[in-house]
Amino acid sequence: MKIDLHSHTKRSDGELSPEELINRAHNQGVDVLAITDHDTVQAIAEAQQIIDDKQYNIQLISGVEISTSWDGCEIHIVGLNVDHECPQFLQRLNQQLETRLDRAQRIAKKLAIKGMENTYDGAAELATSDCISRAHFARHLMLEGHVQTMDEAFKKFLARRKSCYVAPGWITVEQAIDWIHDAGGQAVLAHPTRYDLSNKWVRKLIAYFAEQGGDAIEVALSRQSPNERIQLQSYADNHQLLSSIGSDFHRVSRFAELGKNLTLPSAAKPVWQDWALMANANHGTN
Ligand code: AMP
Ligand code: MN
Ligand code: MN
Ligand code: MN
Numbered sequence: 001m002k003i004d005l006h007s008h009t010k011r012s013d014g015e016l017s018p019e020e021l022i023n024r025a026h027n028q029g030v031d032v033l034a035i036t037d038h039d040t041v042q043a044i045a046e047a048q049q050i051i052d053d054k055q056y057n058i059q060l061i062s063g064v065e066i067s068t069s070w071d072g073c074e075i076h077i078v079g080l081n082v083d084h085e086c087p088q089f090l091q092r093l094n095q096q097l098e099t100r101l102d103r104a105q106r107i108a109k110k111l112a113i114k115g116m117e118n119t120y121d122g123a124a125e126l127a128t129s130d131c132i133s134r135a136h137f138a139r140h141l142m143l144e145g146h147v148q149t150m151d152e153a154f155k156k157f158l159a160r161r162k163s164c165y166v167a168p169g170w171i172t173v174e175q176a177i178d179w180i181h182d183a184g185g186q187a188v189l190a191h192p193t194r195y196d197l198s199n200k201w202v203r204k205l206i207a208y209f210a211e212q213g214g215d216a217i218e219v220a221l222s223r224q225s226p227n228e229r230i231q232l233q234s235y236a237d238n239h240q241l242l243s244s245i246g247s248d249f250h251r252v253s254r255f256a257e258l259g260k261n262l263t264l265p266s267a268a269k270p271v272w273q274d275w276a277l278m279a280n281a282n283h284g285t286n
Helices: 018-027 042-054 087-113 119-126 134-143 150-158 173-182 199-211 226-238
Strands: 032-035 059-070 073-080 186-189 216-221 242-246
Touching (some): 042 059, 073 173, 073 242, 087 119, 087 173, 134 150, 173 199, 186 199, 199 226
Parallel strands (some): 186 216, 216 242
16 A cells, blocks of 8 residues: 655645646555645645546545644644535635735745845746745745745745744644644644754654644655654654654655655554555555
């Protein structure tokens, strides 16, 4: 079984359309795929339609990645198996999208002071949904030649403590967990080691997440050392949390591929342990 529970489409800051992402998952032999766009579930229905039309053997998990603030840090909480048609959930996510629009306008003002004009329109043009992201600004700045790479845009202007950073008004970790639970899903702490936090603070974050009722943490990520995976599994065990896996695929690159190299340590309790998985696969377990 090839399982990948963290991926993005153009409906947030990914670069493939839902159709292109599903085709890629099919070509990579992915059996179970969660689409987890930032603060939106807009891609889910469209992706399911493609799977049905093409009769692919892919089980689509309705997911989301919610932005939160924790002690001044931006922390991402993935929701898996959320009801993507639940009116209350959609209304709540819209609140986050409004926060994104407001932040985008303030980022553009700061960039204008630095001599980069009209970046709001540029970023908004790259966004194909209501989710406008710093990644759209980074891409726009790259396309306009202000920077060579998206990474440079973050390092120079957009990352925390840089000149054009705007502290966002995200919800709390606790609220995100509640929203996900209210929508019938499981709450997963995304990529715990990718927040620029010391090990001590990563452990504090995981303890806090568990205390607030979180269900799982991502243990198997792309571009990860074997040691890090074992370390994250031990954190999950310490707090009786389930384990998840995800490539966090955004675009075709050498850094991440759908469903690739995402095996959990053998003692892990997978987040999908109680799911009804489609018994389709001729693939062996990986
Ligand atoms: P936002 O959710 O709007 O705050 O934007 C954050 C997104 O930008 C993340 O989900 C990443 O996909 C992307 N991102 C963050 N740092 C970098 C970086 N250094 N280079 C390229 N993309 C990045
Ligand atoms: Mn992203
Ligand atoms: Mn993330
Ligand atoms: Mn992500």
